[in-house]
Amino acid sequence: MANNFFFEEAVDDYIELCKEVGKEPMKSFKGSFNIRISPELHVKAFEKALIEGKSLNQFVQQAIEKEVSL
Numbered sequence: 407m408a409n410n411f412f413f414e415e416a417v418d419d420y421i422e423l424c425k426e427v428g429k430e431p432m433k434s435f436k437g438s439f440n441i442r443i444s445p446e447l448h449v450k451a452f453e454k455a456l457i458e459g460k461s462l463n464q465f466v467q468q469a470i471e472k473e474v475s476l
Contacts, residue, residue, distance in 0.1 A: 451465060
């Protein structure tokens with residue numbers, strides 16, 4: 407029970423700090439999102455994934471991982 411109290415207190419402190427500095431609290435992420443790209447880019451990505459034996463999801467995930475690890 408004590409751990410819950412400290413967690414809730416930490417969250418409350420974080421929210422209060424965000425209010426003080428005028429920032430929105432960071433939201434949790436569920437791991438999925440929609441993107442909008444041109445139909446042409448969609449086809450190219452799908453074809454490249456197919457050639458590499460990957461799903462489009464795997465292809466996009468690996469492309470993002472490559473970009474953010476730079």
